[in-house]
Amino acid sequence: MSSYVVALDVGGTSMKGGLVDSAGTVLLTERRPTPRSEGPGAVVATIRDFITHLASLGGGTPDGVGLAVPGLVSPSTAVYSANIGWRDVPASEFTTLDVPVMLGHDVQTGGLAESVLGAGRGVSDFLFLPIGTGIAGAMVLNGAPYGGASGWGGEIGHIPVFPDGEECACGQFGCLETYASAASVGRRYSLRAGLEGVRAEQVVSSDDPIAVEVWDEAVEALSLALATYTLLLDPSVIVLGGGLAEAGPALFDPVRTRLVKRLAFRDAPPLVPAALGVDAGMLGASLLGWRAAGRPELGPGWDLDVRSAPAVS
Known part of the structure; x- marks a missing residue:
């Protein structure tokens, strides 16, 4: 399989993840519930497990990981989320993979996707x-x-x-x-x-x-x-x-x-x-993943249609 990143959009009730290669092909998508009622530690653990699972479906090691998360966020830290309850969670806590990780605010990450790929292109x-x-x-x-x-x-x-x-x-x-x-x-x-x-x-x-x-x-x-x-x-x-x-x-x-x-x-x-609908966060997260991997030039030339991606149940 070609090089790819793991992209994950974390919401208050569910998460949407996917694998996106350097050509902008969405290789697969999958959803999981967000265990918010079980506390912030459980949410972090679920994200970590989800990323590992998605990466394994790619048949290799991803070039990077991009995460769109709610609350106050820096590229390296999930600073605070009232909905989920976490504080100052470093990006490295979200995965056991030895790959670069970049975080983004969920709405701003969706805006990034609409800017590069959607209605704001x-x-x-x-x-x-x-x-x-x-x-x-x-x-x-x-x-x-x-x-x-x-x-x-x-x-x-x-x-x-x-x-x-x-x-x-x-x-x-x-x-x-x-x-x-x-x-x-x-x-x-x-x-x-x-x-x-x-x-x-x-x-x-x-x-x-x-x-x-x-x-x-x-x-x-x-x-x-x-x-x-x-x-x-x-x-x-x-x-x-x-x-x-x-x-x-x-x-x-x-x-x-x-x-x-x-x-x-x-x-x-x-x-x-908006052009990307509920997929904006995951697609924006894929751009973050490629930026984490040192490929910020990727995205503008993609002809991307996420609806054609195979979903994994």
Whole structure:
């Protein structure tokens, strides 16, 4: 088998791993649950075992390992994750293999993949905003994800769009995530309608007055945040991803209309859907793996279609 890297996207509920060779071919993919309830040590041990397993399927020793993980991250350390509970875990703890390892923030790594392989390909400055259970952004500036001075750059979900609004889990009030994340849209509708367990996609597809109101507030919050981002950083394009972006025109059309109105004296950047979907984190991790292996030039020339990769159950 040709040279390859192990790529792993670690989420709060599941992990997606794969092997990607130097030509950009996804050799295989596989999923495993994240044992978050068992504690951070169990998650680290599971990652270590998963990497060993994936590497063995490649029939040799990988050139490197790339990991997309949540929380505050440096290339060499998983500094902190509230969801998983780890602190200051060095990259070397995630594998027993004697190969170089590079870590990346999960959303920023997805942004890297969209920049090199997806909807941001050929664009040097754009925002990648996945809207899922929560909201976090990857600011791609001059062709590279930008994390700011301490790695917290891109926490767009906690922009206070309605300063006198609802309290957010982060302790602030009126955060974008409190109004426009998939979890919040479902929660806010359920609370007002006196129901339980309503999902965001049910709210989007419903035409009852409560659903319309909740969705309108989500769209308003998102357009405010995107207008602020546009005025500060002037992106060439805004890439919306995550589960809520699958609402399609129900999301893109009203957000685009309101963004245009809010930017009265300048053109609004195009809003486009993410191209890589749930595979963005794993594909971004493969780029990190090749960078760890000393091959940062790999990626831009790849003609990659992850959907053609064989999955291992």
